[in-house]
Amino acid sequence: MEAERQDNEGYRRFREAMHEGKLTPGMVVTQNELCDLLGISLSPLRETLVLLEEFGLVEIKPRTGIRIVYPEVAFIRENYQFRIMMEVFAMRAFAEVVKPEWLTDMRKRHEDCRALLIADTPFEEARAVVVALDRQxxxxIVQSLDNRAILATHARVQDNLNMARRVHQSGFIRSQLISTMDEHLRVLESLEKRDTDGAIANLEAHFRASTHRTFAAG
Structure with a gap:
């Protein structure tokens, strides 16, 4: 199962090292260097490398070492396409079962986040709230499928796209985060109207805008 494979300790440590900047896209390391960096021995590292190579996160170069994949345009496009496919599929189910309480809570939290961004709230404080809300x-939406494998794959794809943003964006700006909140609110409005097609159309528009933002600030 996808979820069980992503429980691999080496995989988790690799993701943490990427997030913390100990490993960076395009970097080349030896097996011994990667063992030291991740704090694991050679045997579990080899198992982890099989997983990382399959997930498209590393390239094994026999005479040079292990190259951390750099998120080129194709990498970003493929991950966005995969994420859109999963979320559009999930949205058809979600729109039928979403509870009014969830919609009310999400609308309030999005409006509160938007207000934080417009006000003089310290940017990093507001950004942290927005990023957490965006992920939830x-x-x-994907949790509505009640499928652990799809949920784990979705989380991995989100991590890939977050890595791409860190590479290509010089940083978030308030207007980008406000746009994200506005796009989510349009999805919520469609869900409140029980307009499944409208929710899907607004979700797809959100992803198109998000793709553009990934490159626009780079």
């Missing part, structure tokens, strides 16, 4: 918003 999309995760809740």
């Amino acid at each position: 918003f999309h995760r809740n």
Whole structure:
């Protein structure tokens, strides 16, 4: 199962090292260097490398070492396409079962986040709230499928796209985060109207805008 494979300790440590900047896209390391960096021995590292190579996160170069994949345009496009496919599929189920309480809570939290961004709230404080809400918003949609394998794959794809943003964006700006909140609110409005097609159309528009933002600030 996808979820069980992503429980691999080496995989988790690799993701943490990427997030912390100990490993960076395009970097080349030896097996011994990667063992030291991840704090694991050679045997579990080899198992982890099989997984990382399959997930498209590393390239094994026999005479040079292990190259951390750099998120080129194709990498970003493929991950966005995969994420859109999963979330559009999930949205058809989610729109039928979403509870009014969830919609009310999400609308309030999005409006509160928007207000934080417009006000003089310290940017990093507001950004942290928005990023957490964004992740929960999309995760809740996929959770409606009650499928651990799809949920784990969705989380991996989100991690890939977050890595791409860190590479290509010089940083978030308030207007981008406000746009994200506005796009989510349009999805919520369609869900409140029980307009499944409208919710899907607004979700797809959100992803198109998000793809553009990934490159626009780079």
